[in-house]
Amino acid sequence: MLAHIVFFTLKNPSDASIQALVDACHEDLDGHPGTQYFSVGTLVEDLARPVNDREFHVALHVVFDGRQAHDDYQTSPRHLKFIAEQKESWQQVRIFDSSDAS
Numbered sequence: 543m544l545a546h547i548v549f550f551t552l553k554n555p556s557d558a559s560i561q562a563l564v565d566a567c568h569e570d571l572d573g574h575p576g577t578q579y580f581s582v583g584t585l586v587e588d589l590a591r592p593v594n595d596r597e598f599h600v601a602l603h604v605v606f607d608g609r610q611a612h613d614d615y616q617t618s619p620r621h622l623k624f625i626a627e628q629k630e631s632w633q634q635v636r637i638f639d640s641s642d643a644s
Contacts, residue, residue, distance in 0.1 A: 543642035544612045545605045549598035551634040563600045570624035576611020
């Protein structure tokens, strides 16, 4: 399996902007072929330990059944639509792709 984790930092971190990005993730990024797990959520405000990275507003977690499903997702029309419609709201995007060796 391949885990695709994305952390979005927004230019405007209002509650409405955060919710709009969460909604867009559900609409455009959930249900792609080969997806084993999907979730999207927001920073937990009261988890502020020194080790916590708090430089994000929305976190996306997608686990694919393999590299091919991930690669197909990257070029899918729904994923490209998501990027085109949402990218102007992003201050920073950090992407972590890792193999699941469990």
